Amino acid sequence: MGSRPFGIYVHVPWCSSRCGYCDFNTYVPGALESASPNTFVADAIAELGIARDLIGGRAVPVSTVFFGGGTPTLLPADDLVAVLDAIDSQFGLARGAEVTTEANPESVDAKYFDRLRSGGFTRVSLGMQSAASSVLATLDRVHTPGRAVDAARTARASGFDEVSLDLIYGAPGETDEQWRQSIEAALTADPTHISAYSLIVEQGTRMARQVSSGALFPADDDVLAHRYLMADDAFTDAGLEWYEVSNWARGGVDGSSFCRHNMGYWHNDDWWGVGPGAHSHVGNYRWWNHKHPGRCSASLAEGELPIAGSEALTQSDRELEDVMLRLRLAEGLPLDRVNSGQRHRVQELASDGLLDESQLTRGQLVLTRNGRLLADLVVRTLT
Ligand SMILES: C[S@@+](CC[C@H](N)C(=O)[O-])C[C@H]1O[C@@H](n2cnc3c(N)ncnc32)[C@H](O)[C@@H]1O
Ligand code: SF4
Structure with missing residues (x-):
């Protein structure tokens, strides 16, 4: 942290x-x-x-x-x-x-x-x-x-x-x-x-x-x-x-x-989620609370966090999430964050009018207006 x-x-x-x-x-x-x-x-x-x-x-x-x-x-x-x-x-x-x-x-x-x-x-x-x-x-x-x-x-x-x-x-x-x-x-x-x-x-x-x-x-x-x-x-x-x-x-x-x-x-920073069903993300770990408020109260009464599950994120999980989240932002995603195996698809997406050509020449992937309408498709293509 x-x-x-x-x-x-x-x-x-x-x-x-x-x-x-x-x-x-x-x-x-x-x-x-x-x-x-x-x-x-x-x-x-x-x-x-x-x-x-x-x-x-x-x-x-x-x-x-x-x-x-x-x-x-x-x-x-x-x-x-x-x-x-x-x-x-x-x-x-x-x-x-x-x-x-x-x-x-x-x-x-x-x-x-x-x-x-x-x-x-x-x-x-x-x-x-x-x-x-x-x-x-x-x-x-x-x-x-x-x-x-x-x-x-x-x-x-x-x-x-x-x-x-x-x-x-x-x-x-x-x-x-x-x-x-x-x-x-x-x-x-x-x-x-x-x-x-x-x-x-x-x-x-x-x-x-x-x-x-x-x-x-x-x-x-x-x-x-x-x-x-x-x-x-x-x-x-x-x-x-x-x-x-x-x-x-x-x-x-x-x-x-x-x-x-x-x-x-969207930047994959750190946050702690408090309350039933809340999700947390700190460093390379993610965890989530029990959804039922009564179940959470019971854990807390025992002096324990009401955690229902957790996972350790690998470097490739983090890179994948970075692409999924940052592509949705107007500030965009630096080209070098896209996995080298998928990079050849970037120009195709720009030619199809889904990524901004002028931003691409600056090494940044930014959705066009049409790209925003098809953001899920762009993300799927690049992940
Ligand atoms: C879960 S609500 C919580 C805030 C507050 N209770 C409310 O209803 O305004 C947060 C926002 O999620 C959006 N939302 C919830 N369910 C949705 C759904 N099925 N499709 C699209 N937006 C949804 C709503 O716009 C809502 O304002
Ligand atoms: S059920 Fe509650 S949380 Fe969900 S949209 Fe309605 S008021 Fe908001």
Whole structure:
């Protein structure tokens, strides 16, 4: 540790209700006998303490913290601040650390944001998804169409300079016009960052069952590609630059509004994941926690980390991951990181218009706009 930036991810596995498209590790309060949101803070603080003891004198200051979920903002703001305080006292927050929480629009208000801001949070990422009520209904979202934009403005008024919105395109039944309205609505909030994800119909979800029974029809790839380009045009016109396939942010010389925590994932830096199902990556090791909150509590009560599995990464694993992750970034991948066996394919991809020719002459692999639409294919071709 210490040779790369160090982040901490805190997974809050609770949501007031379950959205039909979501397969994240999350539970509705009352669904589990052996765990509830009430024990989350004590468990997270215990986990941080054990992690700190294990790391010993090698701890490095924490550059970024990210509370994700689930719905972190289902917990009282004081709970999130208590966990952040524990991170600071156990590890030490680096000066200027980025501290983000994901937030569901219906679960936050001015008082909540004020408490987070005074407690040291610097960034809020709101799950807006859509501005169309029929799309929100298909996604089982419980907030009204305007709620996310209002929440973004409230966060700004509470002193959050960094406000991000998550959008989803390609929900069954969504029209181009509804997507255009969602893009425009998001931009009226003047966010510093937007993530726009193509809806994935995840196996095992309620939405997957609705699709297989014929009750819902997923959007086809051409529709998804068109919606991606609509978003890219609108965000770019509004001064947000793409910096990862699904992410746009205000730029600036220091890339000021990029999500530094997520950049840590894409650069394969070090991070420690706290909470049920959280994944960690430090040096050449990766490990992941038990998904069940009750199972995690039981390990922590024994004074043990709730680790379900781990793996040591070989040099070739790391090189492969580097290609997969960095190719998705606007900064691109240095040509010499591509395995020599695959390097002959680079020129082919550039000739097909998927890699930027002018960047290639500088020894850097950067996706073109068409390349971003086919990013998975480019990655597969080069790995
Ligand atoms: C897992 S959620 C957690 C944050 C918060 N609970 C929320 O719903 O906004 C993080 C983001 O993942 C995205 N997401 C979740 N499931 C998805 C899916 N099946 N396809 C595309 N995006 C998805 C949503 O945009 C969401 O904002
Ligand atoms: S999308 Fe967000 S609110 Fe919905 S179930 Fe998943 S984590 Fe919870």
